[in-house]
Amino acid sequence: MRLLLVEDDQMLGESMVASLSRHGYTVDWVQQGMGVELLVKTESFTAMILDLTLPDTDGIEVLKKVRQAKLSLPVMILTARDDIEDRVEGLDGGADDYMVKPFALEELLARLRVMIRRISGFTDTNIELHGVTVSLSSQQVEVNGDALKLTPKEFKLLSTLMTNAGRVMSKDQLQQTLHGWDDVASDNAIEVHIHNLRKKMGGNLIKNIRGVGYIIER
Known part of the structure; x- marks a missing residue:
């Protein structure tokens, strides 16, 4: 974020x-x-x-x-x-x-x-959607109750998509979220992080809207 x-x-x-x-x-x-x-x-x-x-x-x-x-x-x-x-x-x-x-x-x-x-639009301490629970305070993630180990940038990306659930986030928006003004990322960095998240989490939580960006639906 x-x-x-x-x-x-x-x-x-x-x-x-x-x-x-x-x-x-x-x-x-x-x-x-x-x-x-x-x-x-x-x-x-x-x-x-x-x-x-x-x-x-x-x-x-x-x-x-x-x-x-x-x-x-x-x-x-x-x-x-x-x-x-x-x-x-x-x-x-x-x-x-x-x-x-x-x-x-x-x-x-x-x-x-x-x-x-x-x-x-969340009121609980944790953000929970589709069996995925994200704790912003401890930076911990669980999938169906099982702890999931993510890299710092994977956590940033997932928490950004979760807190913007129902909204399509463009690749550029996600790049800004991860890197801001200072860091330089490769052109395919977002695709790599999304691939790794899907591999670790399984399922189809993060959807690709072709030509637009990525979304986690509510």
Whole structure:
């Protein structure tokens, strides 16, 4: 799953990218608010973490532009602004959650999981479809109750398809989810990962819509 981090603090941004990456997220990081609306319109992100105090614009204005564009992207505000007025403005402006710095990584991860499950239409701790259970917290997968060992990228790919169940994901969207801006992947990387997932899981869970992409049906 791919996150967009909008944070101008260099040390905090580097720390968050490293920490979130260790917990299975692909993180793309920008340090300014200008251009964020275009990014979320043209690229595929699972959620956005947004600071309010940015060098070029106020984070609330960034949030308003995203919502005015009718984008349903989950947004978590992560800021040092702790006044109740700021919290209310952020939530009323379209944020899905609001956290104040300093923060505990474990709480941030838990809140991200809640947002992702909510936008995906799942309410349980685990995501379960067609006998496949994915735990976003432990990054464990079971098929009909049996534990399944996946590589980190296989888990990212499966969890992305599961949280977007019922929606066709293009090859480009899946490439972005796995690699973001920094990593370079071969042209057939997605096909290789899909092949390996099907081999390990069996059945026909991941369907190929020829010329369009891949889907796990609800």
